[in-house]
Amino acid sequence: MTNNTDSMPSSQNPDSRSAYRGRLQGMTWIIILSIVAILASSLFFADIQREFRAVVALGLMFALMGLGVNVGLAMAVSGAIGIYTLIGYRPLVSTLTQTPIAQSASSTLLVLPMFVFMGLMLWHSGITKKLYAAARVLFFWLPGGLAATTNIAGAGLGAVSGSTIGSTYALGRIAIAEMLEAGYDRRLAVGSVLSAGTIAQLIPPSIMLVIYAGFAEVPVGPQLVAGTIPGIILTIAYVLSVVAIALLLPHWAGKDGRRREAEHKPALSRIQKLRIVSEAWPVPALILIIFAGMGGGYLTVTECGAVGAVGAALYCLAVQGGRRFSISLIDTCKGTLSAVGSVMFLIIGAAIFSRLLAVTGAAQWLSAEMQVISDNPVLFFFMLVILYLVIGTFMDAIAMMLLTVPLLLPIVVNAGYDPIWFGVFVVLMAEIGLLTPPVGMLVFIGHGMVQNPEINMGQKISLPDVFTGAMIFVPLALVVVVLIGLFPSIVTWLPSLAAQ
Structure with a gap:
């Protein structure tokens, strides 16, 4: 009798048995x-x-x-x-x-390809490294300075990219290796990068806020501006959590990191620090264009996007020169078409599904059933939080928003909430969903990224490590959610100023 070794993995090979079971x-x-x-x-x-x-x-x-x-x-x-x-x-x-x-053909979504183009073009220009270096010079004095720097750089990068995944990739390739080399715990190093990525969709220009504005039929300018203060508060919350970890668990936050860096890198002079900070000038310049243009009424949102896209292209041309720029331009155009096409396909699919929900009467039935709950604002708010936490554990952020907004927006408005406030709430909850198990898209992206030896610095970083690092920051994000629920003016104040 012969053994059929091809039909069943050998009992002597645990990896083969595990792969077979998988x-x-x-x-x-x-x-x-x-x-x-x-x-x-x-x-x-x-x-x-x-x-x-x-x-x-x-x-x-x-x-x-x-x-x-x-x-x-x-x-x-x-x-x-x-x-x-x-x-x-x-x-x-x-x-x-x-x-x-x-x-x-929605005019609200016209700005979407411009923002995507601007973010990709700036990424090709190498602005991510310059922004991270500038934030490091300015904030390295904080306890857990590198992790705090990562979150602050994430806010700045979000202001020019509007892409969670793009910001996470860009920061992760720079920051994780830096933190591991400085002695940071692998969970804090990865978690601070993933949390920094979630800031991108709140700080304008936010792709998801643009999509929400188009789907909910609200003005895109005020909707973009509305995410600013919550985005800043979320950044501060993440930084404070890093500082707390550094003080309570110093071995997590590179206790010997500054000594190690002093041994390998000479101290920078004031002129060198000023030069490093000044090289990140495109970020504050674009932020100024967006806020002054929209807030001051000088430019429409579409015009802001066009100016930002042209400015990013000119900056990339100045940095790279003609030959490299032509390659970057082609890659950026391809990336823009791919990203916008994917989003449009989602929007069209969601609209068809929403048509079915309207025809079946499910939307009206849900509205009637939830009307009783909406009479109690506190209960209604926490029900929304729990609902989005559950949905976010297994659903893509944009799909979750497109599926739920047509159903819930009329109910939320009837409960007394501003639709612009609801847009910021939905985006924030969707970003939290990117960090929570079992799906946690950003977690899996982060796990795949840290398998690169150039990033993990020879350390083995498992999927549970990445989930643990991400979950460190989720409670602080939920605190921000509760804060904007208790004080909706945090969201609506800036848009109201812009409307005056």
Whole structure:
């Protein structure tokens, strides 16, 4: 009798057994989700209540997402099937032909490609390193200085990129290795980078706030400005948490880091420090253009985006020269088309799914059921927080916003909240969801990044380490959420000034 070594992993090889179990579990989930998708599709054709069709559509959507289908396509397919089975072929054709044009032609979203182009062009120019170096010179004196510097640099980078993932990648490649070399605990080093990335969507120009403004039909200028103060408060909260860790657990925050740096790097003179800080001038310049232009009424939001995009391109040209700039320009245009196309696809899919929710009456039913709760502002607010915390554990940030805003915005407005306040709240909760298990998109991005030997400095950084580092900062972010819930004027004050 011969042993069939190909059919079953050897008992002497634990890694092979683990990989085999992983593949088996993966196949099991694929089979389960496929069955769920088939059952949900079948239920659409059954004689069931209109409102229940919305639940079936949600089940089909999540099953398709679990099978790896693009989120926008999953929403569009489940919405389209529901519309067809409920009101027929012609309304479906009308929805599929009109929705893409109506959503993509929104004037509110016109600024989106400009902000994306500006952020990518500045990234190619190397501004991230200059910004981090400037923040390090200015704030290294703080306890846990490198981790605090990372969060402050994240706020500055968010002001020119508007991209959470982009900011996380850019900062992570610089800051994590610096902190590990200085003796920082791996959890604090990674966690401070991931938390810094979440600031980007609050500090204008925020891509998610632009998307919300287009979907909720609110003015994009005031909506962008509204995220400023919460973004600053969130940055301060993160910095204070780093300082507290450095004081309470000095071995986590590179207790010997300054001594090590003094041994390897000579002290900088005042002129050298001034030069390093001054090299980051494009960041405050663009911030000034955006705030002075929109706040002073000199420029529209679209004009601010155009000026920022042209300014970023000219700066990159001056830094790189003609040949390198042409390569950066091509890469930036490709990245802009890819990013904006992905977002538009999500928006179109969400609009089709929202059409189904309106047709089924699920939105009206939910509004009526929640109206009782909305009479109690405190209970209603904390219900919203819990709802978004739960959704954020398994759903993409933009998809979560696009799926929930059409349902909840009328209820929130009836409860007495400003729609601009709700936009900042939703974006902040979506950013928190990027850090929380089991999905935590930023956590998995961070884990993949620290597998690079040039970043991890020879240390083994596991997925639990990355989750622990991220969760250090979540309680402080929730404190900021509660703060803007108790004092909504934190969000609405700046937009009200701009409107005067």
